[in-house]
Amino acid sequence: MQLAQTAFSEGNFEEAQKRSDEVLALDGGRLDAQKLREDASAKLAEAEAAKKKAARPAVASAKKPTAGPARARGSEEPTPVPAAASGTPTLRLLFDSPISEGHVMVAVNDQILLRKPFSFTRKESIFKSVKGTGTVDVSIPVQAGPLSVKVWLSGPDIPASTFATATTQMPNGGSRVLRLDYGSGHLSAHIQ
Numbered sequence: 001m002q003l004a005q006t007a008f009s010e011g012n013f014e015e016a017q018k019r020s021d022e023v024l025a026l027d028g029g030r031l032d033a034q035k036l037r038e039d040a041s042a043k044l045a046e047a048e049a050a051k052k053k054a055a056r057p058a059v060a061s062a063k064k065p066t067a068g069p070a071r072a073r074g075s076e077e078p079t080p081v082p083a084a085a086s087g088t089p090t091l092r093l094l095f096d097s098p099i100s101e102g103h104v105m106v107a108v109n110d111q112i113l114l115r116k117p118f119s120f121t122r123k124e125s126i127f128k129s130v131k132g133t134g135t136v137d138v139s140i141p142v143q144a145g146p147l148s149v150k151v152w153l154s155g156p157d158i159p160a161s162t163f164a165t166a167t168t169q170m171p172n173g174g175s176r177v178l179r180l181d182y183g184s185g186h187l188s189a190h191i192q
Helices: 002-009 013-026 031-062
Strands: 090-097 101-108 111-119 134-141 145-154 162-170 175-183 186-191
Touching: 002 013, 002 031, 013 031, 013 111, 031 111, 090 101, 090 111, 101 134, 111 134, 145 175, 145 186, 162 175, 162 186
Parallel strands: 090 175
Antiparallel strands: 090 134, 101 111, 101 145, 145 162, 175 186
16 A cells, blocks of 8 residues: 555556555445545546547647548538547446445456446434445446456455456447346346
8 A cells, every 4th residue: 555655646647546456455444544535536537538639639739630632512412420430448337235335346358347336225314324225336448358347245244255256348439338237145247
């Protein structure tokens, strides 16, 4: 955890994220590791967005028309490809939780991409809380190609941390639904 904190303070967010993942693999309930990983991921996403934004003007200027044959009136421009087809593939996690609170962790191709605490407990009065159920619904950006997905579920109402796996082929710009089911101490994962 100290290596992760040092890397983050030095601005090495990839290293901070990697070290936080290592801590979470050993102890999935460490809130400080979860927060550091989320902060590092946010910094990496900001840097990636800034890099893409800086690259856009260069791409736009490269596409300026040059002198060439004139087009006849009425000729049609080619239809642009929809943005969704060239966007980032998405894996959508859906978990109709029968338990009131816990943590879901998802690794794709051995890289932890999600560590999500959830709680459906609500306060009824100052001294009384009521346990409820609900749905965890999170979209996870992933890479195109073959995906090996590993999912962990832990929480106070779960006797031991449970684990499930699934695989899929992710198309460019596509999306899939990762549905989790938990019952009788068993977790299953299905990708649709």
